[in-house]
Amino acid sequence: MPESEYNEARSEIERLSELLHRYQREYYVEGRPSVSDLEYDRLFDRLAELESKYPELKQPDSPTQRVGTEPTETFPEVEHTVPVLSLDKAYSSNEIADWIQRTTKRSGQALSFVVEEKIDGVAIVLYYEAGRLIRAVTRGNGFVGNDITANVKTIRTVPLRLPEAIDVAVRGEIYLPKDRFEEINRKMETPYANPRNLAAGSLRRIKSSEVARIPLNMFAYEGAFPQQELSHIEVLEKLTVLQFRVSNRIGVFSNRLDTEDLEARYPEWSFGKFEELPEYIEQAASERDALEYEIDGLVVKVNELQVREELGYTGHHPRWAIAYKFESPQGTTTIKTIEVQVGRTGRITPVARVEPVQIGGSTISNVTLHNQAYIEMLEIAEGDQVTVSRRGDVIPAVEKVVQKNEVGNPVWHIPEKCPSCGSRLEVYGAHHFCRNNQCPDQVRGRLHFFIGRNQMDIENLGPETAELLIEEGFVQDLPDLYRFDFERLKGYPGFGEKKIAAIKAGLEKSMSQPFRVVLPSLGIPEVGPNVTELLIRAGYTSIDKIIRTAEQGESEKLVDIKGIGEKTAATIIEEFSRPEVKQRIEELKKVGLQFETTAADKTIEGEDSIPPLFEGENWCVTGSFERFNPRSKAMEYVKAGGGRTSSQVSGSTTHLLAGSGGGSKLQKAQQLGVEIVSEEEFVERLKDEGIQIA
Ligand SMILES: [Zn+2]
Known part of the structure; x- marks a missing residue:
């Protein structure tokens, strides 16, 4: 072979590798590709062709590694250079507050803390030498893990080559996005229980070409850099510079740090003082369902790296971090x-x-x-x-x-x-x-549900009385409650005249419960308070309208209602077509329960009855309030009124509810031109819709 041709191949391989590395990064990490898929494939195929012709020229971090290599026999055990310890855990924001206080005291100085999401995936340590990924090792027992490098190389957001020729160990979490999990799992012979198990299972495949077909992704969150970075925030910045994918759902909490600069640089992060941390945790927990990945908690870390070193480790955990777990143990x-x-x-x-x-x-x-x-x-x-x-x-x-x-x-x-x-x-x-409508257990369940505090809330008629009525055969279905002559209970132990009069008064009072309470109390599948509210807002202001739609099988009318999916619509149609359900409703109507909305319903207190006055708006809250304590209560009204809420002021925020002492969020809202609403104005707005705040 002429040497010139060989040299040309070498330089073409280098050039193509360089280009494809860049394109992969643009596509997968930065989300803004600069070439067409067709052009990308052409270059990729050319590189693969050259590599198969000159295998000795193939670079270990070649972009073609993304599609996997030949089967690996096993995943050899590798010792971690720094042990990967698990974190101490907390289950309440009180425990977190205690930990912050303890840690601050132990360190003897004012600290700042960074809060990250705890992604429910597979922990991985990536070892780079001179900027090249040489090993990807699972956590294992914390000291020894398995080398799964070939499989990890198939993950597009794992850089194979860094822009700097440095030695570094980077920790990250590999995960499978929730929607992709659903999609893949549906086709599996033995489905996995959750995305984490599927991700872990795929990373253990012998053929990395099979792993390449699973759309795994990774967030990086720690890096052990040779030159001493000063803070965890700087580590995150460095990781970003090195083209790792770093989450932007980050909170920084400090009573001393001047965060003005950071806030300008990271508009998507949240900033606050320690007392704002519980609310941040609460908000993060409430937003988790909307994320593209699963999280099982948050991690709170000391930001100052020097202090981390001083704090050191217990036998099991680092002293400078704690995991807040959403789920109980x-x-x-x-x-x-x-x-x-x-x-x-x-x-x-x-x-x-x-x-x-x-x-x-x-x-x-x-x-x-x-x-x-x-x-x-x-x-x-x-x-x-x-x-x-x-x-x-x-x-x-x-x-x-x-x-x-x-x-x-x-x-x-x-x-x-x-x-x-x-x-x-x-x-x-x-x-x-069990499809037998008279099934004793079903009757019992329906009755207990109906009288319960969150449904009809029938005063003085408790579970024991309900049990007696069923056992004695006095009540076989809900309407019997209103038809039964309670005087017949006289002589039963505990049922004197006063008690019986009280039960009757409770039942009498329950007859004025509005339609929006009566409907979900029937215990019809899918028809809880939320769906009831959606139905009423969409014009289904009486049971007759719902039954008519069901009888005509017009589920598309229900699907048209925002918030009602196909499954719910189908269940509503099916349930309200069932003769026994219709008969029960007919009888309850006869005894006098409310099966349509009345004008008075509109002024009822409580979030269930809020009209959609916040629809299309995105609210954020800061400061403290007289009437809303905790302030998340105010956001409950926004959500109930069809609005969205978020923990941080960003470009998509439309309104900021600002109480006294609002800090950085207020400033940012002013910069972004977000509408700032005072407590008085907010209460006034609710009042205009007939909602009184005490
Ligand atoms: Zn049965």
């Missing part, structure tokens, strides 16, 4: 038996009775298993040892099986017949249902 326990519950809609829920276990400060002995598909996915059997978690305030759920039972119990199956009434169960969608 998990516990491990054993399933004693599995039973099914029949809900008020006839839906069957399998429930595991477990050995009592302490989780997040309460004792758990019943754990939901959701449905048959969930049981099969986790392969749950009686006698299995499982981890149980409490997500927020909802019912605890089994997360995974830790150890199978030793007696060989098979994966559990929902019985064929309803345990309450013996009817054959039917499968609709993901769930089993």
